[in-house]
Amino acid sequence: MTQIKSKKFMLLDPVQTDHIHCESCPIRHRAVCARCEADELELLEEIKYYRSFEAGQHIIWSGDKMDFVGSVVSGIATLSQTMEDGRTQMVGLLLPSDFVGRPGRSGAAYDVVATTDLVMCCFRKKPFEKMMETTPHIAQRLLQMTLDELDAAREWMLVLGRKTAREKIASLLAIIARRDASLHLNAKNGPLVFDLPLTREAMADYLGLTLETVSRQISALKRDGVIVLEGKRHVTIPDMERLLEEAGDDSDGGMLD
Amino acid sequence: MTQIKSKKFMLLDPVQTDHIHCESCPIRHRAVCARCEADELELLEEIKYYRSFEAGQHIIWSGDKMDFVGSVVSGIATLSQTMEDGRTQMVGLLLPSDFVGRPGRSGAAYDVVATTDLVMCCFRKKPFEKMMETTPHIAQRLLQMTLDELDAAREWMLVLGRKTAREKIASLLAIIARRDASLHLNAKNGPLVFDLPLTREAMADYLGLTLETVSRQISALKRDGVIVLEGKRHVTIPDMERLLEEAGDDSDGGMLD
DNA sequence: TTTTACTTTTGATCTGGGTCAAAGATTTTG
DNA sequence: CAAAATCTTTGACCCAGATCAAAAGTAAAA
Structure with a gap:
């Protein structure tokens, strides 16, 4: 086990x-x-x-x-x-x-x-x-x-109240990537790869956006090379630091005990 | 005591x-x-x-x-x-x-x-x-x-993600009124009266808005008779039900044990 | 009471994201 | 495999709330 x-x-x-x-x-x-x-x-x-x-x-x-x-x-x-x-x-x-x-x-x-x-x-x-x-x-x-x-x-609450649509999407991707990594015990430093577990609509409901805006912003992040998409759901994060910058997060990534 | x-x-x-x-x-x-x-x-x-x-x-x-x-x-x-x-x-x-x-x-x-x-x-x-x-x-x-x-x-999170500016203000006023009432053991049914403990800017930071929008929406709620203002801070709620409608809340007001 | 420093209101204008609409993808069903 | 149902993308336009600007209260300091 x-x-x-x-x-x-x-x-x-x-x-x-x-x-x-x-x-x-x-x-x-x-x-x-x-x-x-x-x-x-x-x-x-x-x-x-x-x-x-x-x-x-x-x-x-x-x-x-x-x-x-x-x-x-x-x-x-x-x-x-x-x-x-x-x-x-x-x-x-x-x-x-x-x-x-x-x-x-x-x-x-x-x-x-x-x-x-x-x-x-x-x-x-x-x-x-x-x-x-x-x-x-x-x-x-x-x-x-x-x-x-x-x-x-x-x-x-900070994401919902103060971040832009692009930052919201980046924040969500970062959270999913992080949780997914900790769950699968991924190698730390390689590019992160995962499948989005949510539809665009579910993401919109999480982020306080419309599904159209979610789609547009995902396309924009893809166009700008922040993420790589294969199909609609399979995501690769070539550079986690870059994603966190896009999310507007502190680079240190929060405090644990 | x-x-x-x-x-x-x-x-x-x-x-x-x-x-x-x-x-x-x-x-x-x-x-x-x-x-x-x-x-x-x-x-x-x-x-x-x-x-x-x-x-x-x-x-x-x-x-x-x-x-x-x-x-x-x-x-x-x-x-x-x-x-x-x-x-x-x-x-x-x-x-x-x-x-x-x-x-x-x-x-x-x-x-x-x-x-x-x-x-x-x-x-x-x-x-x-x-x-x-x-x-x-x-x-x-x-x-x-x-x-x-x-x-x-x-x-x-629901307030921040999905409510309009007017609903946000009404929600905040409702929460303050409710907490204030429970703290002071007010008579249940009279009009609620309290002093806003927050500046417009602090309210804006709570609601994910700008202080100008907060000011405008408070003026609007006052104009529409939802609240009565004396000075900048002293608030009277003549009809709590009305305020909760404006806040977009269920009329039943949440569940306690 | 005037000066200085907020805080709040109000107006004019701009814009990010919502809304409406339609066309592709992808998956499911028959 | 075609048809139906979803899910996703993209475009055109609009509006709620942001931004910029200025005036009007209010309050503390001098």
């Missing part, structure tokens, strides 16, 4: 990994835990289950009661909000190992839609919340993940 | 409040805690201190090392991000009782600026983090608060 490198993607840093059944499972045993390991695994198995969704399927409707939390095992989903007149804004992108759900809340705040075929690892909410109370490290890990999401949301 | 009504504003729901020294103090004793009450209060006192700031003063610079967390006791502060060329985007508004800081992170991600004279109740970060480990409810409470902030940030 391959280990995911970034600790960002785990609810608890695994001290022993040999009991893990699901790679992106948000509950992991921890050596320091006072409870008996067997007990925990039993409880864990009891409340864990898998759900599969087809591309395009609504996973959760905003406002619905949500009786589970979980994490993406494979596939991609989007979080979005829609106004009555149909204007929609994507507020998050869920890639494998990302957490879904709001412990302590009864209702869903956003629509969650599967962009590709998708598998989720779910936990019934009530038992999960009980487990959070008895296993403090779960709450602490969730806090860290939520702080990461908050940082991402706030970074996106 | 008056009790703040909304549980949203406390790190732990107070079971006994007679030991609380600071109204917006993020650490509160809890009856279920296994540790001796005296011990906790002693530790608490040891790591707690107050800091005062003048209007306009930078509290935290983005990127700086931050060795404390805390909460606003009185006054108002803003969270903002700035690009190299000077474009800035506010990503949060801190009112009394709001939490500041990122347990587990060494660096500040945003500039924090005092908008008015301001007092903060601070805790040295290391001992606070240790306390989080020994008192699980603190992490759980922080998680709830962070989830609230995440919801707010994502709601703001």
Whole structure:
């Protein structure tokens, strides 16, 4: 079993990994835990289950009661909000190992839609919340993940509020490239290559633009050699530094711990 | 001592409040805690201190090392991000009782600026983090608060990405009115009255607009009777429903637990 | 009370990105 | 494979909000 490198993607840093059944499972045993390991695994198995969704399927409707939390095992989903007149804004992108759900809340705040075929690892909410109370490290890990999401949301506020269309596209490409690289453990310095997981319309909804503007700006970045396109979706970034400049980002690329 | 009504504003729901020294103090004793009450209060006192700031003063610079967390006791502060060329985007508004800081992170991600004279109740970060480990409810409470902030940030993404200038202004006024009302425990149904805590420029930075557009749209809302202005800052909302319509919001006003 | 320094409003003009329209690509279906 | 349905690109035009400019409050300092 391959280990995911970034600790960002785990609810608890695994001290022993040999009991893990699901790679992106948000509950992991921890050596320091006072409870008996067997007990925990039993409880864990009891409340864990898998759900599969087809591309395009609504996973959760905003406002619905949500009786589970979980994490993406494979596939991609989007979080979005829609106004009555149909204007929609994507507020998050869920890639494998990302957490879904709001412990302590009864209702869903956003629509969650599967962009590709998708598998989720779910936990019934009530038992999960009980487990959070008895296993403090779960709450602490969730806090860290939520702080990461908050940082991402706030970074996106700068993109939405102050960047030009070209900078917005470059910012989105940079984020996808970065996440994709960390997921696939790419060689660091070569040109980055990936397939866009989103349609032009989905990108527009993420960026607060129209799909026509997205298309035009992608064409412009291609014309200017910032990106190389094969077909509509396959992207090569010959020079990540250049892309980040186009995105208007600091060259240092944010701060980690 | 008056009790703040909304549980949203406390790190732990107070079971006994007679030991609380600071109204917006993020650490509160809890009856279920296994540790001796005296011990906790002693530790608490040891790591707690107050800091005062003048209007306009930078509290935290983005990127700086931050060795404390805390909460606003009185006054108002803003969270903002700035690009190299000077474009800035506010990503949060801190009112009394709001939490500041990122347990587990060494660096500040945003500039924090005092908008008015301001007092903060601070805790040295290391001992606070240790306390989080020994008192699980603190992490759980922080998680709830962070989830609230995440919801707010994502709601703001919709405002920034998809709303018109008029809707943006109405949205901001609605948020300020709502927070102000919950803080002052106003009578529910009368017209809401408050003073704008922000300059036109700060509003522009929050909304992703220019200050001229902010001024024009406020004038327009005034002309159309949606708001009543006395002087530049004193606002009366004669009809909150009307304001929410102008903001393009669902009439139900979001979901709480 | 005048001076100096903001903050806010209002006007005139410009432009980036939206809107409307149509034609290519690409994929799916029959 | 042709037909239908999507997705994407490109063009022509328009408008909400930006930019530039100046005047009018307001408030702190002298």
